Amino acid sequence: MKKKRLRYRIYEAVGLLFTAAAFLVLYTPIVVILALSVNDSVKSYAWDGFTLRWYGDLFASDVMRGPIANTIGVAVLATAIATVFGTLSAIGINALDKRRRIRMIVLNNVPVVNPDIVTGISLMIVFSLVGFTLGFRTVLVAHVFFAVPYVVLSVMPRLKKLDPNLYEAALDLGCSRFSGLWRVIVPNIATGILSGALMAFTMSIDDFVITYFTSGSEYMNVSTWLYAAIGRSRSFTPAAYAYNAIILVFTVAVILFVNTRKDRKEREIRT
Amino acid sequence: MRRLRPYAIPYLVWMGIFILAPTAILFVLSVTDLELYEPGPFSFTLRHFDVFAAPLVATTIGNSLALSATASAICLLIGYPVAFFLSRLGDKTGKILMSLLIVPLWSNMLLRIVAWEKVFTPDSFFTDLTGLSIDLLGTRGAILVGEVAMYLPFMIFPIFSVLEKMDRGLIEAARDLGANDAQTFFRVIFPLSSGGVLAGIIMTLLPAMTSFALPARLGLGRISLIGNVIESKLMKEVLGSAGMSINEGALISLALMLVAVVLFVGVARVDREGETLL
Amino acid sequence: MKKLLLAVVATALLLTLAACTAVPELHVLNWGDYLDRSLVDAFEDEYGVKVVYREVGSNEEMAALLQSGSSDYDIVVPSDYMIDKLVELNLLQPIDFDLLPQFDELTVIPRLLALYQDEPWVDYVVPYAWGTIGILYDTNVPGLAGDVEEKGWGILFESAGVYDVGMYDSPRDAVAAALLYLGFGVNSEDEEELAMAEDALTAAGFTAWGEDSLKSLVVAGTLDLALVYSGDFFSEYYAALDEDRDVTFDYHVPVSTNVWLDAICIPAAADNASLAHAFIDFMLTYEHALRNSDYIGYAPPFAEIYATMTTDAEYGYDFPEFDPFPDGADRQMYRYGSDARSEALVAIVNRAKSQG
Numbered sequence: 001m002k003k004k005r006l007r008y009r010i011y012e013a014v015g016l017l018f019t020a021a022a023f024l025v026l027y028t029p030i031v032v033i034l035a036l037s038v039n040d041s042v043k044s045y046a047w048d049g050f051t052l053r054w055y056g057d058l059f060a061s062d063v064m065r066g067p068i069a070n071t072i073g074v075a076v077l078a079t080a081i082a083t084v085f086g087t088l089s090a091i092g093i094n095a096l097d098k099r100r101r102i103r104m105i106v107l108n109n110v111p112v113v114n115p116d117i118v119t120g121i122s123l124m125i126v127f128s129l130v131g132f133t134l135g136f137r138t139v140l141v142a143h144v145f146f147a148v149p150y151v152v153l154s155v156m157p158r159l160k161k162l163d164p165n166l167y168e169a170a171l172d173l174g175c176s177r178f179s180g181l182w183r184v185i186v187p188n189i190a191t192g193i194l195s196g197a198l199m200a201f202t203m204s205i206d207d208f209v210i211t212y213f214t215s216g217s218e219y220m221n222v223s224t225w226l227y228a229a230i231g232r233s234r235s236f237t238p239a240a241y242a243y244n245a246i247i248l249v250f251t252v253a254v255i256l257f258v259n260t261r262k263d264r265k266e267r268e269i270r271t
Numbered sequence: 272m273r274r275l276r277p278y279a280i281p282y283l284v285w286m287g288i289f290i291l292a293p294t295a296i297l298f299v300l301s302v303t304d305l306e307l308y309e310p311g312p313f314s315f316t317l318r319h320f321d322v323f324a325a326p327l328v329a330t331t332i333g334n335s336l337a338l339s340a341t342a343s344a345i346c347l348l349i350g351y352p353v354a355f356f357l358s359r360l361g362d363k364t365g366k367i368l369m370s371l372l373i374v375p376l377w378s379n380m381l382l383r384i385v386a387w388e389k390v391f392t393p394d395s396f397f398t399d400l401t402g403l404s405i406d407l408l409g410t411r412g413a414i415l416v417g418e419v420a421m422y423l424p425f426m427i428f429p430i431f432s433v434l435e436k437m438d439r440g441l442i443e444a445a446r447d448l449g450a451n452d453a454q455t456f457f458r459v460i461f462p463l464s465s466g467g468v469l470a471g472i473i474m475t476l477l478p479a480m481t482s483f484a485l486p487a488r489l490g491l492g493r494i495s496l497i498g499n500v501i502e503s504k505l506m507k508e509v510l511g512s513a514g515m516s517i518n519e520g521a522l523i524s525l526a527l528m529l530v531a532v533v534l535f536v537g538v539a540r541v542d543r544e545g546e547t548l549l
Numbered sequence: 550m551k552k553l554l555l556a557v558v559a560t561a562l563l564l565t566l567a568a569c570t571a572v573p574e575l576h577v578l579n580w581g582d583y584l585d586r587s588l589v590d591a592f593e594d595e596y597g598v599k600v601v602y603r604e605v606g607s608n609e610e611m612a613a614l615l616q617s618g619s620s621d622y623d624i625v626v627p628s629d630y631m632i633d634k635l636v637e638l639n640l641l642q643p644i645d646f647d648l649l650p651q652f653d654e655l656t657v658i659p660r661l662l663a664l665y666q667d668e669p670w671v672d673y674v675v676p677y678a679w680g681t682i683g684i685l686y687d688t689n690v691p692g693l694a695g696d697v698e699e700k701g702w703g704i705l706f707e708s709a710g711v712y713d714v715g716m717y718d719s720p721r722d723a724v725a726a727a728l729l730y731l732g733f734g735v736n737s738e739d740e741e742e743l744a745m746a747e748d749a750l751t752a753a754g755f756t757a758w759g760e761d762s763l764k765s766l767v768v769a770g771t772l773d774l775a776l777v778y779s780g781d782f783f784s785e786y787y788a789a790l791d792e793d794r795d796v797t798f799d800y801h802v803p804v805s806t807n808v809w810l811d812a813i814c815i816p817a818a819a820d821n822a823s824l825a826h827a828f829i830d831f832m833l834t835y836e837h838a839l840r841n842s843d844y845i846g847y848a849p850p851f852a853e854i855y856a857t858m859t860t861d862a863e864y865g866y867d868f869p870e871f872d873p874f875p876d877g878a879d880r881q882m883y884r885y886g887s888d889a890r891s892e893a894l895v896a897i898v899n900r901a902k903s904q905g
Contacts, residue, residue, distance in 0.1 A: 007452070015356025019368070022353045022427070025420050026375045029386035033378060035400055036386070041792055044389070045769055047399035048792070085282070092279025104279060106539065107286045110528075113473055113535040115481035117498050118524045121505055122293030125521070128307060129296060133620060145289050148282075167275065177274075202373070208380055208484070213505070216614075218603050226381045227484065228581055228606050230761070235582045244378050251377045255370040259363065327899035392769055408771055409756060491766070492718055492758030495902065507609055 030248065037241035044238070058239040058246075067225035068243060070136070074221065075204040078143035083197040085144070086151025091185060093152065094159040105156075108149045119146060120213030127214065134216030142214040143207065147200035154196030158189040194258075205247075294528065300521035307517045322519040331495040338411060338496065339479035342418040343426075346475045347468065349419070350426035354467075355460075357427075358434035369431055373424050380421065384488050387417050391489065409491035417489045418479045425478070426471035433467030434460075469538040477531050497523065573598045575824050577624040578611060580604065580811070583678075585844035592831050598824060615640045621818050623825040626677055629665065629810045630721065630883035636670040637885065642817045643672045648826040651833035655851040660874045664808060664882045674812035675829055676850035678842070680779035681873045681880075682722060682809065683802035685764060690773050694799065697774065701803035702730035705776055709754035715766055715775030716750070718758040720894035721883065723750060723901075725807050726776050735807050736884045743893060750901035758902060768798055778809065782870060783846045800870045805879040810850070848873050 037055070041048040058064060093104045111119055123142045124134070132138055162185065170180040186193070208223035215224060222243065229236040299305060305313035322328055353372075357365045375383070389397045391407040398404045407413040441463070445455045461468075483498035504520030577589075581604040589600050603622075605611050608631035615625065615635065627635060635641050646652055652675065661679055665671055684704060686697050693712065697704050705726060708714050716723055725735040727746035737743065757763065757772055764781040766772040768789075782800035789796045813832070815825045831837060839857060842849035843864060848871060849855050858866040874880050885891070 012356075015352055015359070018349055018352040019356050022349055022372065022423060025349075025416070026372060026423060028390060029383040029420060030375050030378055032386035032389055032397060032400070033382050036389075036396070039396070043765065043768070043788055043792070044396050045794075046396055085285075088278045089282035091275050092277065092282065095273060095275040096279060102539070104283065106532075106536065107283075107290060109535055110286075110290050110532060113477065113531040114528055115477045115498075115531065117481045117483070117501055118528050118531075121501065121520065121524050122297060123289070124505075125296050125300070125307065126289070126293045145285075148285075152282075171274075202377060206377060206379055218620075223379055223381060226379060228604070230381065230385065240379070240382065244382050247377055248374060251374050252371070255374065256367070259367050259370065325896075325899065327903040330903040392771055395769060487759070488762060491715075491756060491771075492762075493756070493902075507607075 033241050034245050034248075036238060037245045039238065042236065042238060054238040054242040055246075057237060058242045061237070061239065063235065063237050064222070064225070064239050064243060067220045067222045070219060071205060071221040071223075074136070074140055074143055075201055078140055078147055078204050079197055079201045081140075082144050082147035082151050082200045083193060086148040086196060086200075087155050087186070087189070087193050089148070090152045090155040090159060091181070094156060108152050110149075111146045112149045112153070116146070116207075116209040117213075120210040123210065124213040133218075134214055135219045138214045138216075139211055139219055139221070142210050143204045146207075146210060147203055150199040150203060151193070151196035154199060155189055155192040158192035159185075162188050198258075294525070297521045297525045297528070300518045301525050304515065304518065306515075319515070319519050319522045322522060327495060328500055328523075331497055331500050334494055335480040335497045338414060338418070338494075339476050342415055342422065342479045343472055343476040345415070345419050346423050346426040347471065350423055350471060351430055351468070354427045354430035354434055358431055358437075365431075365435070369428065372427055375420075376424055381484060383421070384417065384485055387413070387420065388488055391416075408489065409493055411490070411494060413489040414486050414494060417485050418482070421482070421485065422475040422478055425474035429470035429474065430464055430467040433464045437463055466538060469534075473531070473534050473538060477527070477534075481527065497527065573821060573824055575600045575624065575821060575828055576620060576622045577602045577828075578605060578614065578622045579624075579626045581606060583626065583811075583845060585841045588832065588837055588841055591837075592828060595831070596824070596827060600828075612640075615816055615818075621820045622816050623819040623821050624828060625814050625816055626811055627814060628883075629812075630885045632670045632674060632812060632814060633668065633883075633885035635814070636673055640817055641670075641673045641814045642819065642822065644675055644815060644829075645826060648823070649675070649830045649833060651830045651835075654835065655833060655838070655853055657850055658852050658855060658874075660880070661808070661810070661850055664880060665810065668882075668884070673814055675814075675833070677811045677813050678845060678847040679808055679810045679850050679873055680847050681802050681806050682717075682726070682776060682778055683782070683800055683806060684774055685767050685777040685782050685785075685798060685800050686774035687767055687770060687772070687797060688799050689770070689797050693773060697801045701801075702726060704774060706730050706749045706753045708774075709752065712773040713756040713771065714753065715757040715759060715763040715772040716753070716755045717763065717776045718760050718898075720891075720898040722776065722807075723898050724894050725883070729803070729805055729807070735881045736886060738886060738890055743897065747897045747901055750897065751904050753901075779870065779873065780847050786868075786870075787846055802870070802878075804877070806881075808873055808880045808882050810882065 035047075036044050038050050038052065039048055040051040040053070093101055093108075096104065120142075123138070123145065127134060127138045166184055166188075167180050170184040171177070175183065206223065207221070208227065211221050212224050212227065215221070220228070222240070226236075226240055229240075300307065301319055302315060302317065303313045304316050305311075323332070357368050359365070360368070388408065389395050391405050391413045393404040393406040395404075407416075437460070441459055442455060445459045450458065480496060481498040481501070482496065483502045486492075486494050486496045486499060501520050501523055504516040504523070575598055577584075577600060579602070583604075584602075586602070589602060592598075593600050605614065608628050611625055611627050612631055612635060614620070615622065616638070625641075632641070657676055661676065665674075684697055684702075686693055686704075688694055690712070696712075700707065704712070705714055705716070716726070724743070724746050727749040728735050728737055728742065730749060731742065731745055733739070733742045733746075757766060757775070759766065759775075761781075763772065763775040764777055764785050767775050767777075768785050777800075779800065779802075782798075785798065786796060786800075788794075813829055815822055819825055832841060835853065838849065838851060838854050842854055842858060849858065858864045859871065860867065869875075
C-alpha cells in the first residue's frame with residue numbers, strides 16, 4: 001500500500017511541477033504588463049516609480065477611447081451574431097445525415113485550422129474584389145466569420161447527447177417550432193452555447209491579424225492601434241497596459257463567477 | 272429531427288461565400304497574372320511558383336518549420352502532463368485552473384510580446400523588477416519562448432477536453448487486467464487522447480509558423496517566418512513588384528491553407544466524431 | 550387627415566435632418582501623429598465643415614489607398630519618392646498656388662527648394678516637413694562617438710563583431726545607406742553599384758532589422774547604433790526631455806546624406822479640391838504653421854518658421870541635429886526610379902537578410 005501512495009505522490013508532484021512551469025511561462029508577461037501599467041514612464045526603459053495615472057488617463061484622455069470602443073463594440077456584436085447564427089446552424093447540421101454532416105463540419109473547421117494570416121488575406125481579397133471599403137462593416141463580418149465555427153464546435157457535442165426525439169415530442173404536444181427550439185432544445189445545450197459565446201468573444205477581443213488585414217486604415221481596434229502606436233512615443237500611452245490589466249481582472253472575475261454559478265445550477269437540477 | 276435540417280442551409284451559403292470563394296480567388300491569383308488592384312485580362316502562368324526558390328523565402332520556410340515544430344513539441348511536452356494533471360483534479364478545481372490558463376489569451380498579444388522584449392533585454396525594466404538580466408533578444412530561443420507562451424493554452428485545452436471526457440472505467444479495466452502504469456498510459460490513455468493531441472498540434476504548429484509580429488520584435492527582424500513573408504508581399508512590396516507580389520503572397524497562403532486542411536482531415540480520420548477540436 | 554399631417558411633418562423633419570448632415574467634408578490622409586488636431590478642430594469651426602481624418606503608417610499604404618479608389622481623399626501627405634510615382638500614375642493634381650495667398654507670405658528654405666525644383670512634381674506639392682537619415686548611437690558605449698564621427702557611413706557597414714548595428718527594414722533606405730557608404734548617388738540605377746551595395750549589406754552582419762523599433766533598441770542598449778530618420782531621433786530626444794531622463798544617445802549625420810521631404814498634395818480624384826486648398830492655406834498661416842511644426846517637432850520647410858523655432862527662446866529648437874542642411878553639407882533627394890529598380894531594391898535586401 002505504501003508503495004502505491006509514493007508513486008502517485010511522485011506523479012502528482014511532477015504534474016504540479018509542470019503546471020507550475022506552465023503558469024510561470026504564461027503569466028510572466030502578464031506580471032510584466034501589470035508592472036508596466038503602474039510605472040511612471042511612457043517608454044519604460046527602467047522602473048521609474050509607482051503611479052496610478054495611466055488608469056486615470058484611460059478614462060480621461062481620448063487616445064484609446066476610439067480603439068477600445070471599437071474593440072468592445074465589434075466583440076459584443078460579433079459574439080451576439082455568431083452565437084445565434086452558430087447555434088441555429090449547429091442545430092441544422094446535427095440534423096443532417098452522417099455524410100453531409102461530416103462535410104459541413106470539415107467546412108466549419110477550415111477557419112479554425114487556417115492560420116489567421118491566411119483567413120485575413122482571403123477576406124481582404126474578397127472584400128477588395130467586391131469593392132467593399134475596408135472598415136467597421138468588413139471587420140464585423142470577418143469577426144463573425146471566424147467566431148461562428150467556435151460556437152458550432154462548442155454546441156455540437158451537447159446536441160449529440162440530446163435525445164433526437166425530444167423536439168418532435170415537443171411539437172406533437174403542441175409547441176410551435178420556435179417554442180420547441182427555445183424551450184426544449186436551447187436549455188439543454190445552454191452550457192455549450194455559453195462556452196461557444198465565450199470562445200467567440202475571446203477570439204474577437206484580442207484579434208490582431210485578421211483585423212489588420214480587413215480594417216484598412218480607417219478602423220482601428222486596440223490591437224491594430226497598438227501595432228501602429230508602439231513605435232511612436234507621442235501616440236503610445238501606457239494606458240494600454242492599464243486597459244489590459246482591467247480586462248484581465250475582469251476576465252478572472254467572470255471565470256470564477258461562471259464556474260461557481262454552474263455548480264449552483266447543477267445542484268438545483270439534482271434537488 | 273429532419274425538420275431542423277433547413278437551419279443548416281444559411282450556414283452552407285455563408286461558408287460557400289467566405290471559404291470557397293476566397294479559396295477560388297486565391298487559386299486564380301496563384302496561377303495567373305491577374306492584378307488584384309487593377310483587374311483586367313489575365314492569363315495562366317506558373318511563374319509565381321518561383322517565389323518558393325527566392326532566397327529569403329526558402330530560408331524562411333526552413334526556419335518556420337524548424338521553429339514551429341520545436342515550439343509545438345515543447346508545448347506538447349509541457350502541455351500533456353499539465354492537461355493530465357488538471358483532468359485528474361476534482362471537476363471544479365480542474366476547470367478553474369484550466370480557465371486560468373486561458374486568461375493570458377485575453378491579454379493583448381502585442382503587449383505580451385512587448386513584455387517578453389523587456390524580459391529578454393539585459394539591464395531593463397524587467398531587471399529593475401526582478402534582478403534578473405537576460406540577454407536573449409534576437410535569438411531563436413527568444414522566439415521559441417515567446418511562441419510557447421503564446422500557444423501553450425491551445426495545446427493544453429484540447430487534450431484536457433478529451434482526457435476529461437474519457438471514461439475512467441477504461442483505466443480501471445486496464446488495471447484489473449494487470450496493466451502497470453506505463454502500459455495503462457501508453458496503450459490506453461494516450462491513444463484515446465490522440466485526437467486531442469493532434470488538435471493541439473494543429474492549433475500550435477500553424478499559428479507558430481505564421482506569426483509575424485513575434486519574430487519581428489523578439490527576433491530583431493533577423494529571423495523571418497512565413498508570416499513575415501506573406502505580410503511583406505501583401506502589404507509592403509506591392510508597388511515595386513508590378514503588382515505580382517500579391518499573387519505570390521496568395522500562392523504561399525494557399526499552400527499554407529492546403530497544409531492546414533490536410534492536417535485537419537488527418538485528425539478527422541483519427542477521431543470520427545469531429546469532436547476533438549473543442 | 551391625421552395620417553396625412555403626420556406624413557407631411559415626418560417628411561419635413563427628414564428633409565431638414567438630411568440638410569443638416571450635408572455639411573461639406575474634407576478627407577485627409579496623413580501619417581500618424583503628424584498634425585496638430587487642435588488645428589483641425591479650429592479649421593472645422595472656422596469654415597463650418599467636417600474633417601474626416603485618417604492615418605496610415607507608410608507611403609505604400611497611402612499609394613495603395615489612392616490606387617484602389619475605395620475612398621476619395623482631398624489631402625494626402627506622401628514623401629518625395631512616392632510623390633514622384635503618384636504624379637507618374639496621374640493620381641495627383643497640380644496645386645493652384647493662386648488659391649494659396651498665405652504661401653506667398655512664406656519662403657521655402659532655398660537649399661531645400663534647390664533639391665526638388667527641377668523635379669516634374671514640383672507644382673504638385675506644398676512642402677510640409679523635411680529631415681535627414683543618419684546614425685543614432687548610444688553615447689554610453691566607450692569610443693563609439695569618436696568612431697562614428699570618424700567613419701560616417703562606414704560605422705554601419707564595417708562594425709561586424711565590434712558593435713551591434715541596426716538597419717532600417719526599408720529597401721530604399723537600406724540600399725541608399727550602402728550607396729552613400731560607397732560614395733555613389735542614392736538614386737543610382739547602375740547594376741555594378743547596386744551589386745556592390747548588396748555586398749556591403751550582406752557583409753555588414755546587422756544585429757537587427759526594424760523600422761520604428763530601432764530607436765527604442767538603441768536607447769535601451771540592445772543596439773549600439775542604427776540607421777534612423779531624423780524624426781526617430783527627435784521622438785526619443787523629446788521623450789527623454791519630457792520624462793526628465795538623461796539623454797544617453799546622439800544623432801550623427803555624415804557629410805553626404807539623403808534628405809526626405811513630406812509634402813501636402815491633392816489627389817486627382819479629390820471630391821473637394823477648393824476646400825482642400827482652403828485647408829492648405831489655413832495650415833500655411835504663420836501662426837498655424839508655427840504651432841503645427843512645434844507639435845510635430847521636425848524641421849519646417851519655411852525659412853520664417855525655421856528661424857523662429859531655432860532662435861526664439863520660447864521654442865528652443867537650437868540643438869545642432871535640428872538643421873537638416875547645414876553649411877558645407879551635401880544632400881540628395883530620392884526619386885522613384887523605375888519599377889524594375891524598386892523590385893531590384895526589394896530583392897537586394899531580401900538576399901542580404903537571408904545571407905547576412
